[in-house]
Amino acid sequence: MKKQFQLLLGFALLLPLGAFAQKTVEVVTKSIQKSMPFEIGSEIIIDGQKADVYMSTWDKNRIAVYLDIVASHPDKAQAEADLENMDYELEKKGAKIYIKNFVKDGVEKTASQMEAKYTIILPASCPVNLSNVFGSAQVRDLSNALVVDAAYCTLKLTNLRGRIDINTSFGDIEGHDIVGQVSINSSWTDMKLSQAGGDWKMNSSQGVIKIDASSSFANFDITADQSEIYIEKPAVGLFNYEFISSLSEVNLPQELQFQQRTISQNVQEIKLVSPSAKGSFRIKNDYGKIVVFPLGN
């Protein structure tokens, strides 16, 4: 009976995928461009709504902003009309630069599919504060400070240094070459990290975290619940491990001599200390999974 039920459920909830039917839409774009001088103490604050943000750096003392507000609808006139429903602000108050796009007050629903596309080029040392919902962000080459507050948003972060604070729910993070003081609070967020360095403090709920440990020599301090944590390709002798696992599945490679101790009925402590360690994994996971992949795989 149980098996039958699971089978039925497996079919019913397998994959809610449908075919993507194609039709044509008219795309109307309002493009805004502006540049501002970068001064000491400048900070850029972006508040995106259904926005795709691309951010990169250059060696000029200016911050350049391109913002496209896009409305797509099969009827061009409707797309043009809806374009007016999404507004933007782009202003400098003191040293701070505020950029945002938003749906105008009183607009309940748009017939068109609306989105905003930001391209921001700025000096690497400019601190950035980015909020975004229902979109994506690609940020690269910043060297000072980055704060991200995202929901339903995919993040691609590359070559970042300095202080990085990320709050995210329902999104994916792909991080490559990030070195610094990193703090990530996430829920329902899947992460893939490579070439990480520095000190990472992570809180993850219902996420999947994959860390390429062949190139990441950071100190990871991860508190997780209902999350899956995968440590991939760990280099021999270069990490200290300390896991507290509460009702979690733990898979360890036989080549490494982990010490396991039962703290209470459902709680296990797993440790491995290497004198030559260059990084560490301190992980506490409840109702999840910790996997240390076989070496070199």
Add this chain to the structure above:
Amino acid sequence: MKEKNRIKLKKGLQGLPEYSPPDKVWSEINEQLDIQQNDAPLHKAIAELPAYDPPSTLWDSIEAELPNGKVRQLNPTRANYSKWLVAASIAMLMGAGFWFMNGNGFSSKEIVSFSYDTQAAFEGEREEDNADEMIAMVVGEVQQVQHQWEAPETVALKSSLDKIRSSIKEFKVAGEKLGMNQSMHKQLTDMYNKRNKIVRALAAKI
């Protein structure tokens, strides 16, 4: 072999007047190099502009179509002037474009423009009509197993299920308000999959 006039040569060289360049000379050279570097794409683009020759019969055809069959001779000075004006305008526009693209002449003024395009649209997936019913059935079945229903892991799963279902609703509301694009459809599919994973974990408790 030894230079016979070595001493005279040495004296001569020592006697040469010394010259120190002005302080600004290096910075000016750098500026010039920067200008040349910035203009290089412009020169390259101009050199690559296609040249079109009109068909040889074109002028004969035009002349034949004119009422009296004669082409009025333009004042050569004015014709040249117009030609140069057009050429100069194009060069200035292209120069401004490259200058802008290089970021040197980035406009501090807010520039707003509009453009139009036609693209393929995507219609997203439909959720199974019976998903809510199935979830309720699973939760009901788990509830029957008393020791499982109160277990901490089941409590955590139920809490996660409630959260993700309310997030799916929130997401759909936003999708209805602003329209669902392809990336949102993908996110929604991910959310359905995460929800389904929890439901399966709950079903395993039955």
